[in-house]
Each structure stands twice: as structure tokens, then as C-alpha cells.
Amino acid sequence: ETGVTQSPTHLIKTRGQQVTLRCSSQSGHNTVSWYQQALGQGPQFIFQYYREEENGRGNFPPRFSGLQFPNYSSELNVNALELDDSALYLCASSRLGGGHTEAFFGQGTRLTVV
């Protein structure tokens, strides 16, 4: 089990609403990445935060935004929810700098948009 925790574990939202998902990174890690995993698919990279700044973004629209806090925890915000946003959202923490390191994933937040 990793030290990466995500909240909430499940939630249901209505189309057009906004949602905030939270992630606490593993101790000693300074980078958080977010992924979207639709049913039956592999995870897709949304964006990464390092030193409280966005450090790379995948092919997702601007209504997907994020924050990283001084304690390296992070939020993913999605505005104007669409039905296709229904997915498992995964957070991964890692450490940039100091050589190669791998990413450790949380258990995910299952978002259902109705």
C-alpha cells in the first residue's frame, strides 16, 4: 500500500456542476500527477504539478485545472462537468530531482456524472 491518499472515494455529480478531488502525496515526494481512467481504458495523463506550478499537461481542456499546496498535496478541479467525465481519477506522487524515481498511485476517486 502506498502513502498516497485520495478523497473522496466516490461521488456523483450532475452535468454542468463543478467538482474538486483531493490527493495527499507520499512522504518525501514533491510532485503530483493526475490521470483519468475511463471504464475499460488505460489511465490518461491530465497534468503534473511540481513546486506548486503546472509542469506538463496532457490533452485535456482548460476546464480541468489543478493546484498544489506547500505540503505537496494537490487538488483537481473540473468545471462544467460532462457525462464523458465519468471515470476513475488517479493521483500519483513522485519525486523530481535526485535521479530516477517511479510514481506511486492512490486508490482513486470514482466520479459519476449524471
Add this chain to the structure above:
Amino acid sequence: AQSVTQPDIHITVSEGASLELRCNYSYGATPYLFWYVQSPGQGLQLLLKYFSGDTLVQGIKGFEAEFKRSQSSFNLRKPSVHWSDAAEYFCAVGAGTGTASKLTFGTGTRLQVTL
């Protein structure tokens, strides 16, 4: 841009049999390669990784993988499968230093184990 192909969507093996899951990647330079496992409704657990050096890498739970640059492959193997290995397996590639968390994943291979 990098990409990952996992040609097998679903594989069924008998408990005790050997296993090989295929992964092909596309990337211009030396990639960073990973295998993750996911149980239903759960997050991803890292099985093993390749950054450089020895092309045969050992991971957890008795898994190993071999990096073959000439074939752009990073196949996952296990000599004897246990029923608890039933899960979804994902191959992923990271493009360059510091990108172990900016990963491109394949679509996954679902492993079923029969008793």
C-alpha cells in the same frame, strides 16, 4: 509522441502455468518503461521498472520483464501464475528524465486465472 500497444485485451491461463504479457512501445530515444497491476476498482501498483542497464528486470510477486530495443518491446513474464494474479495489467512509458510520473499507458491486458 510516445505510445504503448498491448495487443492482448484478455488472456486466460491455468494456475501454475507460465505467463507472458506483451507490450510494444513507440519512442525515439531510450524510454523509461513500467508495468503496473490494477485490481478491480483499485489504484495501480508498480510491478517493475526499467530505466537503464540490465535489460532483464525483476519485480515484485515473482514477475520479470525484458527490454528488447530491437523489437521495441517490454514483455512481462511469470513462470508460474497464482490465482491471486488475476487482475488488469498495464504497460507504460515515460519519456525522459523526470517523467516517471508523466506516463503514457497501454489499454491494458485483463488476466483471468483458472483453477
